[in-house]
Amino acid sequence: MSQKIHIRTASASSRVRPLATTEKSYKIFTPGEVVIKEANTNFVRGHGTYEENGDLKASVAGVKEQVNKLISVRPLKSRYNGQVGEVLVGRISEVQQKRWKVDTNSRLDSVLMLSSVNLPGGELRRRSVEDQHMMRQYLQEGDLISAEVQSIFSDGSLSLHTRSLRYGKLGQGLLIKVFPSLVKKSKIHFHNLPFGVSLILGNNGYIWISPPTDNTDDNVGGFVQNLEEVISKDIREAMGRVRNCILALAENKMMLFDTSIVFAYEESLKYSVAELLLPEAMVDVALLTQHRLSMLDDYEFE
Template identity: 40%
Template sequence: MKETQLNLNQTQKIRLQRALDTLHSVSSKSLSDASVTVADPIPVNLHDSSILKGHGTLDLDGELISTNCGIVERVDRLVYVRSTKSRYIPETGNVIVGRVVEVAQKVWKVDVNAYHEGSLMLASVTLLDGIQRRRNEVDELNMRNIFEENDVISVEVRNVQNNYTAQLQARSDKYGKLDRGQLIVVPCYLVKKRKQHFHQLDQYGVLIILGCNGYVWVGELIEAKDSMEVDISEQTHGGFTKSEEKEQHTTSLETRQNICRISNAVRVLAILGFNITVEVILEIFELSKSLNVEIHDMLGGEFCVLVAEKEAERRSKN
């Protein structure tokens, strides 16, 4: 928890500490959510030959000991400790959000919150026309028509090189440039790899992308148009003028408020150090609306303490 971001009075500090103690007692019973420090024992049965000891663990006198501070993770038979202070370590198949920092020859350099910038090759991107073909010199000259510096994009890790440099790809329609939204940076250990990282909230008109690298995107949900439909529309109406196109893409006030409220819900989870899932985000979103909490007041001490208490109560019941 980032205590420096919360201005709490004495009563709120006591309430928050009580909630965190409850959460710690509950999480210590679960291997997947247990937080450990150096020399803490990890509750596993080492007599089970199927157990694989991973990074951050040490077999000492028949007991599995943590060698760093972090979160105990278990992937099938592998048990390891994921550090809470390290940068993102790319893994093949991860859905991530990044920011373009450089347009080079046939490649975009992307900030992915790792030790090295990711590489997105021109051949690994779906072109604007959608046709699968070899990339030529004209495509290379038009790279900035696809992505340019400071663009926020969603991509997938294709593979990882020996120096942990991520090779990226954006071959599906769900990947690509993101706009009209907010990019929130959270510790990468708070976002776990799941089957679904794209969440379309149709009732709120919001798209949430939980990047495994700790970059979370909250933006307007835009309905993708079929390319043939767009061509017919342009032939019929002669295309949009710049003023008409700007009016066509105006985001409604209600959608902007939903984006800001959901973004602050993500920030509250990051401040408290809770795992970030779409279910918990929506619970905090609905809680703030039911209590008539203003968007800017969601980052205040009282609401954060209330969220911690609600989370402690929920986990205790589960």
């Protein structure tokens, strides 16, 4: 068996330019730059800005956003800033009394209270001391969960809840980490893609790819983890392909949402799953995806 060997020159990596999708241009502010001169009482200082000598200055690199009097500068990339109601994928980092600490790529670990999970045996069950002792049996360090942001504490850390059958412990699948800013916010973050893969696009940049889930509501509490089930090779291959497609899109700084991922999957079919990891293939897939997305946009505007 001869194996295909790929050779790339060092200069090839610099030939690839980021893909520009829009002609729109904004004024870009960089740290220390004056956003508004002599901003006295007419403006309210928002995120990414600070006041010095009466001027409102930017503290991050990004574009200005104004809501009435509130002026803020939003960086294009940062740690995850949670908002109530967003869907997250996280990893349990610590088990404490009455709560779990969850790593969610935000600046402080998030908290999942024992009182904000659905324990097996009905929603209205009283939580006893035994439950506190049993916590590690439900979720232990290293377990992955999907959850929703319930509230934000005063220090900025997030309080999560899994009080829905959609949320809970994640079983077999793949986790990808991308920059949170690349995940497009939408109403639906749980997707069953047409080629037999289900996907959770966490707002925090953690993306979970798993075999198709049947939407039967008989799983209780979301603490069951079926590791015995054998996933067929086709599905595993599709999952691997989705992973590589998402990486290709993320590498080229393209927004991740169901349509872009489906398009990327379809465009990637001419490559084998392993070939998709080559930079050329990644750029090619991203370009074709972007082309299709832009055609979709044009169509919508007509």
